[in-house]
Amino acid sequence: MLTALNKDLKPFEELITKFSKDELKPHVEEHDRYPFGTLDTNIIESGFHRIYDLGFLGIMLPEKYAGIGQGISAMCMMLGHVAEVDASYSLIIFTSGMSQQIILNADADGIAEKIYPIAKNAQEYLVAFPSFTDPGQAAALPQASSSGTGYTLTGKLDYLVLGNFSKWAVIPARTTDSKSYSFFLVDLNDKGVRKSNAIFSLGLHACPIIDITLNGVSAQIIGGEGKGEKYFEATSRIMHVAAAAINAGIMRGSLKEAIDYTKEREQGGKLVINWSEVRMLLANMAVKSKAAELCVTQTCKAIDEKLKDWGQISIASTLHVHDLACEVVTDGVQLLGGNGYMKDYGQEKRYRDARQVQALLGLVPLKKLALIKEIIA
C-alpha cells in the first residue's frame, strides 16, 4: 500500500520482497531454534552485504554517510516485507535504525562518520540499541562520569538488542550533573563490558538480546549532555510507526498462511474455508490487517508531510496496530487448529513475535498516558 502512495518505492519493494523470499525464508525455522539469539554470522554477513549493497540498511541515512536518504515510508515498506517472512530481521533493521536516528537527531556528525561510511562488515555497521526501553521509564541506567577527555560508564543495562553481535552500541546513561539522561557511543569489545548469554525471550529469536554490565568503559557522548530524552522523543515519534509496520507485516503473513491452509484442509467433508465461521474469522483478520496497513501508510504520509500532530498520530496508530496484531496472530494460530500450534508452521512464531514487537520502545500503558498528557497539555 505504501508503494501506491509513493511510486518511487516500487523498485525497493521488489528488491526487498525477493531478498526476503530468497535469503530469509529458507532459514526461518532454523533461526528460531534454541539457543536463541546466536545470530548466524554467515547469513547476516552475506545478507548484510546484499542488503547493504542494495542500500537498505542506510535507507534513512543521508547520502553523506553513504546512505540513500529515504524517509520513514521506505523504512516501513522494508520492515513490513521482511516481517512478513521473519520479523526477527525486522528487529535487526529497526534497532540499527534507532541508533542511526538518535545519532542524527543529536547532529553527531563525528560519530556518524566514525561508523557508517567506513564500516567493513555487519558487526561494525549495525549499532546495538536497547530498542525495548524508553530510557525515561527505566528504573536504573548506567552512570556516566566525565573523565577529562571523555566519559566512562559504569552500571547495568538490560535487554540490549544486538548486544552480543555489534561492535558499537548507543547506550543511555545518567550523568551526575543532569536531571535527564544522555546517549553515549560504546565499543562493546571494550574489556570493561561484561555480556550475559543471549536472553531466552518470547519471540524474534534470530535477533540476539543480552544484558550488559559496564565497568569504567570509555564512552563518547552523542550530542549534548542531558539531552537524551529530547533525542529519544524525536526518534521514537518517527520510529513508532516503524514498529507498527513490523506488526502489519506479521499480520499479512498470518492472514496469508491462514487462507492458504484453510483452502487445502478439509473438515466435515468439505474445505475448511467453506465453513462460514471460518470465513468470519478470516474476514475479521482481513479487516484488522487492512486497517493496520492503512494506519501505517497514512501515518507515514502524515510524518513525511509534517502534518499537525503527526507525532501523536504516529504513537496512537502504532498502539492501535499492535492491539490488532495481537488479535490477528491469535486467530491465525486458531485457524490452523493443532497444526497452528506446531513449529512446522509459521503461525505460532507470529503469535510470539507480535507480542514482542508490541513491547518495543517501552511500556504500552505509559505510552498511552504520555499521549493523553500531550493532547490535554
Place this chain on the structure above:
Amino acid sequence: MLARSDVKSFISRFPSFEDETLSMYYAPRMPKAMIKETEELIALARKFNDEVARPLCLELDRKTHEDPDYFPVELVKKANEWGFYTLWIPKLFGGKGYNMPSISYFLEEIGSVCLGIANVIGVHYLGMTGLMMSCNARVTKKILHEVVEGEKRGEPCLLSFSITEPNAGTDVEEVELEAMGRLGCHAKKVKGGYIVNGSKIFISMGHLSKWTVLYAYTDLKRGADTKVSMMVKVGMKGFSFGRHENKMGQRICPASVLNFEDCFVPDEYVLTDPESLKSFTKHPSRDMNMRHIDYVFSISRAAVGAFGIGAARGAFNAALKYANESEIDGKPMVTYEWVQCRLAEMYANVRLGRLTYQEANYANQHRGPYNLLQMKPMYYYLKYMPLWFFNIILAPLLNRSIGTWLMSKWYLDWQKPEDQSLTTGLASMAKFCCTDLGVKNCQMALELMGKAGLRQENGAEKILRDAKLLQIYEGTNQLNRINLFKSIIAPAAPKATFFEE
C-alpha cells in the same frame, strides 16, 4: 400470587430457570464432605507447587528447548510418588476415590504455576474418563488395577486418549462431522479381535503412557456408525510411536504421533463396538457414540476450563509480582489507579471463569456423568465403606457381563437427552470462556510488564505460550461455541441446523 403449577410452568419455559442457575439449586445438595475433600486436595496441590512444580517448571521448559526430544520421565515418577495418578480413580476400581469435581480445582491450582505440569497429571484422567465412559466394567477394572499397582511399585502406569487423526481433528468430536470427515484409522474385525491400521496425532503424553484409549472405524466412510473403541498397550505388535511434536508451549507435556500398522487388538481389550452397543440399548449406535463422547468432553472440557483459569491466575500472579516490585517515576507501581484497575480486571477474570466451570461441574454432578457417585447416600456409602467390601463384594461383579450392562444402562442408555445437552453445552461454555480469559489475562500481563514480561525467567511469556493450546484442544473454541448453541440455545431457534451449511 401464583399457583404452584403456574410457577412451575413459568420457570420451565425457555430458558429453564433451574438450568440457568444450577449452583443455586445444587450447591445445597452437595455432600459437605466433598468440600473437606477438595480443601485437602488444594492443600496437596499447593504443597506440590512449592516443592516440585515451581522450582522445576521454567527449568524443564528450557530443557525441552535444548532437547526437543526430552521427556519428563522424572516428573512423571514424582507425580506417581505423590499418588496423583490414582486420586480420582473410584474406590470401586481400587483408587483413592476423591470426588470427581475436585479435579478441576486441583488442576487450576497446579495450572496456575505450570500448565504443562498440570497436563502431565490431568491428561491421564482424560484417558481414564474415556475408558470409564465406555462402561466396559471388566476392562476398566483390569486397567485401573494396573494403574494402582503401578503406583505401588513406583512404575507409573498412565493412560492417554487417542482420537485426533492427521486429516480429522474437529471431525472426530461430533458424530455429524465424523460421518462426513476424512477418517483414517481403520479397524477390521477378525477372529478374536480387530486389526487396526492408521495414525493418531497430537496425543498428549502418548510416549509416556502405558495404555491408550483408541477410536477406530470399521467403515471409514461411515465413521459415526462404525466406531470401535479399544485399549491398546505399549508393546502390542504393530503399535509404535511416531514423532514427538514440536509445540510452542506446554512443552513439558509431550504430544505424540501414534502409529498402528496391522496392530491386532484382542477382543478382551475392545471397549465398545456396534455389536456391543446393541446389547444394552435400542438407540442407534451413532446416538450412543455421541452420548459417550459428550460425557467424556463434559468432564474434560470443564477441566480444560480449569486449566484456562490456571493460566489466568498465573498471568495475574506474574503481573501482580511485577507491579509490587516495580516503580514508575519513583512511586511503587501498585499505587497507580490504572495499575490497580488492570489487576482488578485480571482478578475478576479468574473469578468469573471459575464460576463457569463450577456450573459445568454442577451439571455433571446432578444431571450428567457424575450423577450416581455424587448422590449424597451413594457418596457417603462409597466414602466410608471399608475397602474389603469393594474388593470382596463388588469387584467380582465387575468381571461379569452384568457389571458392564448396568454401567451401560445407567451412564448411556437411561440418561435423558436434555441432561446430555445441558452438561455438554455448559462444559463447552466453560471451556471457551475460561480459555479465552486465560489468554486475555496473559496479554494484559505482558502489556503491564513490557520487556520484563518477555523474559522466560519471569514466567509470563511461558504462560502465554502454554495458554494458547487451551483454545485448541478438546475441540477448538469455535466448535465449542457451536456445541453450546446446538445443546442449549437451539430450542429457541427451531429452524437451526448443524454442520449442514
